[in-house]
Amino acid sequence: MAVMTVRNIPAEVHRALRIRAAENGRSTEAEVRTILADAVRPRAEVPLGDALAEIGRRIGLTDDEADGVVGLRQRVEHQPVSFE
Secondary structure, eight states: OOOOOOOOOOHHHHHHHHHHHHHTTOOHHHHHHHHHHHHHSOOOOOOHHHHHHHHHHHTTOOHHHHHHHHHHHHHSOOOOOOOO
16 A cells, blocks of 8 residues: 655645544544545446436426427437548
């Protein structure tokens, strides 16, 4: 395991880390390790359809409006791309 020293942490940040660690039942050092691991862990990929559905919910898209969009998509005839 590597060892890291972080200098010049503002007092309010250190205090917040100690409080957060206590709330989670960890030492301050363990809390910092958890925060760092979470920050660099690859994010789980979200399926495109789920992401688009979430955007629709955020902007207030109704089910009827969403059904209309799906209906339009199904009626469009797609052509393959030609590079000639």
